[in-house]
Amino acid sequence: MLQALLLAAVLGAIVWMFGNALDNLARQGIASGFGFWNERAGFAIATSLIEYSETSTYGRAFLVGLLNTLLVSALGVVFATVLGFLIGIARLSPNWLIRQWAAAYIELVRNVPLLLQIFFWYFAVLRPLPQPRHSIELLGLAYLNNRGLYLPKPILEPGFGWLSAALLLGLVGCLLWLRRARREAGSDRGLRYWLIAGLLLLAPAAAVSLAVGLPLGWELPEFRRFNFRGGLVLSPEFVALLTALSTYTAAFIAEIVRAGIQSVSQGQREAAYSLGLSPGQTLRHVVLPQAMRVIVPPLTNQYLNLTKNSSLAAAIAYPDLVSVFAGTVLNQTGQAVEVIGVTMAVYLTISLVIAALMNWYNRRVALVER
């Protein structure tokens, strides 16, 4: 009875809202459907991973925004994980001072809104940087100014395919060696072990480089009259967003890592020490593998949060999905229902995919334990 009522109420609400929407759209003369997808967009986008111009379609603009979202999220996940693990481990360091530093970082960063931190990096740090003429030089290779971060750009020359193939070969060889060595009981991992691993990794690539010359060039940014030319340019919006996302999420990851490490019982550590393992070895081979089982599920949540938080890009006009699609495209077409619907669907899909991937990894970590 209750179920029938609920079903009726939900269906009724949907029909009612749908009817209202049709009514309102008709009255305001807004088109519906996805006809706009192939129309000319007519606006420019500052940074794009794929070819895009004002004559491209709305569909293309959507793709540009989506790729930008994925780019900043993927890089953010990597940086946040590295930083988060470092700080989480530092939070449990035997060194009192380092512990306090880690705690101060965590308490400061996670109690201030992310949007405020994005604004801080963008408006208070990157925008007031000097003009290109007075750029801050980093090791003579990179330049930082109010137009962005200029890095050397790798140029792939013709033979690059061979080099990557050789690198891949080296990697496979190295992994096989590590696997074999791990299976051999009692093999001590001394200098020789790592030397062979490194040799296996690099030898094929070195051979190719000797044969055809290094097929990888670097294009350095170069100052010409008013601005830099060449090189890899990261816009201030991108740098601000990436920095804020990574440092913010790192604080949460650090707490998760700390809780995970603390969940491994003290006896495990003592047993490892009594076997003669060093603190670093204990952490790597005994504590972390067990802690990972506790760490992975909440870590997944943080990755999801980071991806969703990348939508704050809209506030500083980094052209991500929300900014380009739910912002500019929505304003131009006025088709709120379709645009917001597609945007939400994309985030839902990303959430489900990341959750599925991390569940798969989680199952693997859990299996290793047995």
Next chain:
Amino acid sequence: MRVPERTAAVLAWARRNLFSSPLNALLTLLGLWLLWLVVPPLLQWLWLQADFVGSSREDCRGDGACWVFVRVHLDQFLYGFYPPAERWRVNLGIALLLVPALPLLIPPLRRFRRVWLLALLAYPPVAWWLFHGGLGLSVVDTGLWGGLFLTLVIAATGMAAALPLGLLLALGRRSRLPVVRATATVFIEFWRGVPLITVLFMASVMLPLFLPSGLSLDKLLRALIGVALFAGAYMAEVIRGGLQGVPAGQYEAAQALGLSYWQQMRLVIVPQALRMVVPGIVNVFIALFKETSLVLIIGLFDLLGVVQAAVTNPDWLGFVLEGYVFAAAVFWAFCYGMSRISRRLERRPDMKAQEQQEMA
């Protein structure tokens, strides 16, 4: 003769905690170097070389921060564009919040449960009347609300709505009725899967389309609905964790007493479940408090919104850092305060005593 003893103790402590190994000593030096790098310039900027008195930007002469900027804009930061003559209403409304909070601070008052419930239920309409006006008070349009006041309004409404909504959704997701369970699950997963910005966009541009023509909701109200639904979904997952943590024996015992489903939940299960997840609930509150700042993207001026407006004001350019530091300090104080309270609640002895009493 005590001093040397103490010095020895300090030295021993330092050797144990700071210099136990070469690597540790290196880390200590790194920490000290960081300290030296960060603290003196920060103190110089924040305090020693900062300007505190004055009323215009001509008074900013030092090399450090110019707090004159914050002082001049303080009223704006706190109340937004709320008419100055009516600001007592905001103060009174926020002070009134103490009435339902009194029993939390003074334990003997907790006996008057009915009165407390009445005060709690009466608060929202009274606050709305004070803030918005009508019935003898001049009307202040919600478009003029802003600053810390608006942040508090959004956060408090979100928290107040998220608890009951989250409880219902959590019960729904654990229901044995498939339709109820499916509805609650889809609802929760949908809101948790999308970013708050898209929810706010939806509330501001899509919601009007879904309502019958003629019925138009206030922009603030639409944002509040979005925030409440969003926070409700997160709250539901936290509470569900608590419901799962209540031992099966409790469910069975409640059933054996012949209680109806709602009685079981109200008298036996939910009180225990909520107590278990107090830290989780506070975490949702903290996240919500921080996320209220997103409303500036749909054109509402919360604390961060007015600060952003002030630092981009052409008359006061160049005080970005001061503005952000002030906003960050306010947000930090609230969030850190909440997390401290939650930690205290976790450890509160009377909570444990109550639990034991109930179990006996």
